[in-house]
Amino acid sequence: MATTLNEEQKADLASKIREFLAEECDMEVEDVKDETDIMEDLKADSLVFLELIQEIQQDYKLDIELRQIGKYIVKNPVRTVGEAIETMYNLIERGEEIMIEMEAEASA
Amino acid sequence: MTKRKVVVTGMSLITSLGLDLEANWEKFKAGESGVRTGTRWDISQTPTKIAAELDPGFTKFVRKYASRRFIRQTSRSGQLAMVLARQLVQAYDPGLDKLDRTRIGCIIGTGGSGGYDPDMMRVDDTWAVVRNMPNALAAWISIEFGLEGSTYTVNSACASGADALGIAHTLIQSGRLDMAVVGGADAVVNFGTVHGFNQVLALSERNDAPERASRPFDKNRDGFVLGEGGGLVFLESEEHARKRGATILVEHAGYASTDEATNIMAPKEGGVGMAQTMTAALRDAGIDPDEVDYISAHGTSTDHNDRCESQGIRLALGERANKVAVSSQKSMIGHSLGAAGAIEFVVTVLSMLEGFATPTINYEVPDPDCDLDYVPNVGREMKIDVAMSNSFGFGGHNVTHVLRRYRG
Numbered sequence: 001m002a003t004t005l006n007e008e009q010k011a012d013l014a015s016k017i018r019e020f021l022a023e024e025c026d027m028e029v030e031d032v033k034d035e036t037d038i039m040e041d042l043k044a045d046s047l048v049f050l051e052l053i054q055e056i057q058q059d060y061k062l063d064i065e066l067r068q069i070g071k072y073i074v075k076n077p078v079r080t081v082g083e084a085i086e087t088m089y090n091l092i093e094r095g096e097e098i099m100i101e102m103e104a105e106a107s108a
Numbered sequence: 109m110t111k112r113k114v115v116v117t118g119m120s121l122i123t124s125l126g127l128d129l130e131a132n133w134e135k136f137k138a139g140e141s142g143v144r145t146g147t148r149w150d151i152s153q154t155p156t157k158i159a160a161e162l163d164p165g166f167t168k169f170v171r172k173y174a175s176r177r178f179i180r181q182t183s184r185s186g187q188l189a190m191v192l193a194r195q196l197v198q199a200y201d202p203g204l205d206k207l208d209r210t211r212i213g214c215i216i217g218t219g220g221s222g223g224y225d226p227d228m229m230r231v232d233d234t235w236a237v238v239r240n241m242p243n244a245l246a247a248w249i250s251i252e253f254g255l256e257g258s259t260y261t262v263n264s265a266c267a268s269g270a271d272a273l274g275i276a277h278t279l280i281q282s283g284r285l286d287m288a289v290v291g292g293a294d295a296v297v298n299f300g301t302v303h304g305f306n307q308v309l310a311l312s313e314r315n316d317a318p319e320r321a322s323r324p325f326d327k328n329r330d331g332f333v334l335g336e337g338g339g340l341v342f343l344e345s346e347e348h349a350r351k352r353g354a355t356i357l358v359e360h361a362g363y364a365s366t367d368e369a370t371n372i373m374a375p376k377e378g379g380v381g382m383a384q385t386m387t388a389a390l391r392d393a394g395i396d397p398d399e400v401d402y403i404s405a406h407g408t409s410t411d412h413n414d415r416c417e418s419q420g421i422r423l424a425l426g427e428r429a430n431k432v433a434v435s436s437q438k439s440m441i442g443h444s445l446g447a448a449g450a451i452e453f454v455v456t457v458l459s460m461l462e463g464f465a466t467p468t469i470n471y472e473v474p475d476p477d478c479d480l481d482y483v484p485n486v487g488r489e490m491k492i493d494v495a496m497s498n499s500f501g502f503g504g505h506n507v508t509h510v511l512r513r514y515r516g
Contacts, residue, residue, distance in 0.1 A: 039371060046374045046412075047308060067155065070309040071330075074411050106328070 003061065003092055013056070013092075014085045020055050021081060024048060034082030042081075049078050049087075056088070064095045072102055113346035114280050114360040115514060118200030119454045120192045123337035123441040124160035127169055128195060133458050135440070137487050139467040141319035142441050143333050149299040156311040158318040159297045160335035160442030162188070181235045182244060185338075189216055189245040189293035190252065192340045196289065197253065200342060202354065204253055211286040213257030215276045216246040216340075217268030219446025219501070220296035249289055257285045263446065265501030266406075267365075268292055269339070270449025274363045274507055276343045286348040292450030293338030301334060308373065310410060322443075323470035324407035324436035325414045325478040332408040335442030339454035358457050361494075361512040362393025368504030374412055375500060379420025382506055386424035386496065389508035395494055397425045400432050402465055402490070404456045404497040405482075407436025408443055417498065418478040433490060435483040439469040449499030453509055460492045460513060 005013065022029040025042040038044050050070055053062065069091065078084045090098065122128065124142025125135040135142075142160040151157035163169070170179060170187045173194045179187060193214075197204070204212070238244060243261045250259040258279060262272040269292020276290040305311045312331040314321035322333040342354075349356050366388065368381035375381060390397060406417055422429045437452050444451055459465055464487055471484035497509045 039374070045372050067309065074309065 005089060005093060010089060013060070013088060016056060017052060017085050017088060018081065020052055021048070024051070032081055034080065034085070036081045037079055038081060038084065039079070049073055049084060052084065052088075060092050062092055062095060064091070064099055068099050072098065075102065111281050112283060114277050114343055115346050115349050115356045116341050116358050116360055116457055117344050117349050117354040117356055118196050118202070118342035119339065119357070119457055120196040120199065121339045121451065121454045122162065122188060122192055123444065123451060124162060124335055125441055127163055127166065129199070133462070136437065136455055136466045137464060139469045139485060139487060140440060141322070141469060142335070143318045143321055145315070145318055146297065146302070148297045149302055153299060154302045155306050155313050156302055157315040158312070158321055158333060159302070160333055161297050162295060162336045178248070181238050182248065183239050184295040185218055185293050186239070186244050186248060188295045188336070188338050190248055192291070192293060192338050193249040193252065193289055196340050196342065202287070202342065202352065207352065208286070209254050210256040212255045213276065213279065213285045213288045214246045214250045214255050214259045215262060215272045215288055215290045216249070217262045217264075217270065217272035217292035217446045217450060218242055218245055218294050219263060219265050219268045220294050220301055245293055253289070255289065257288070264505035264507075265503050266443065266445050266448055267499040267501035267505035267507045268446030268449065269451070270453070270497070270499035270507035270509060271365055271505065273341070273343065273360075273450060273453055273509060274365045277360055277363055280343055280345050287342060287344040289340055290343050291338065291340035291454070292447035294445045294447040295336040296445065297334050297336050305334065312409060320470050322409045322439050323472070324405065324409045324439050324468055325418065325475060325482045326471050327473040327475035329409045329411065329414060331410055332438065333442035335438070335444040337441060337444040337451050338447045339451040341454060341457070356514045358460050359512045359514045361395060361510045362389055363507065363509045364388035364392055365505070365507045368506065370504055372504075373502050375416040375504070377416065379416040379418070379423060381504065382417055382420030382498070382500060383423035385506035386420060386498065386508045389496065389510050390424070393510035393512065395510055395512065397428045399494045400425060400428060400496055402456070402459060402492045402495040403432055403434045404452045404459070404495065405434050405436045406498045406500045407438050407468065409436075409438060413500065415475070415477040417500070418480055421480060429480060432481070433465045433483050433488065434480045435466050435468045437466060439467070439471070449497070449507060452497050452499070456495050456497045456511060460495055460511060463489055463491055465490050465492065
């Protein structure tokens, strides 16, 4: 079943993501902006996005296996906080569809 | 002080393709894969179920070279290092008794050895410390052959073996040592290693086709395959080698060892750090990019490495990148972590001596981000006067070696 996030849920999710990244990377939350580069500015590593998913997975009923999401991120890298937020919206709203597309592409 | 020329005067090699140098070389030339379904851990517990393990006969094979007591006191990697050292001394006997052994050292790179060994958990194990201390790999070899010069183990993850070779090069070049037994060994295909690398999504999960799983530079690569193996060489000053009448195989012309100081796992985008290392190595060797014939790539079969390394080679070599042959030994033997750089150094020496570039197997679908000549699927006869060998490790460790045909 596809989920649709309303504006309020989206804003709530975005602020959760900013708070998580700020805490994880020892930054002030107001310094974690949409254009902030996760690797360059926050000095995080490439797996922080997966840890972020683990953090919010239950709240948003994201049932896709983490490893599958990891593979998706390898093919579609997330660089900025804004991209992380958008990718998260996408995964929650149409994650299963994205995974099916990815599998189809891999076996093509 | 004048820098002394450093040369290679012996080598030994063990990988999933064979338990000695000759067997390995035949299979490297033929482009065979050593990857199979794993036997050294419970494969039902991990998403990845394949590895390039040593021949199952290895455990018995060690008894030809070492006592039962030694085997009890050492890890699988330690045993591998000792077998390699004995093979090296047997095949290229330098007459150690006649040499000043206070000027001969032993430097071994290892990435995973020490700490991972499940035997460490046994409470009645007398030899837990001695077996698992990573320095044991080098220490036992020095004890066995009475080498009293600098002896230690080097760890820079997957660049360990390459760094060991670099350190030995510097010690010999500067006159602190005349000679060294140097290289790498790693045999840590076990649950802890597979599980750990699975957790960071680094391993191939192409379990239904083990031999096709390691596919560096191919568009459909999905991670590296863990391997076991090792390689050792005699590095020596030219002067020392000539004085004792040794056959000089190739010149170890130079190297560079750097750190990207950026990210614990991922290389810098665009291969910028890798390129800097390659350029520094060529400068150290006094070699122009246009002289490079062949590159033994780190080529792990991960998305990041292969893309960045290809871009790095373009940055470092410029136009020459269109003419140089680049291949990945890991397509055949997987990734032996800390030993990889040493194994690939040995295979590169063989490639120069035999005039043959080994293939990158399983190359089927070109990736627009990886656009070099990878010697796809079939090896190639070619004259190699100058070769480079790349090794890169988690932690941003980059090492490039430069080898040159020896001209006396």
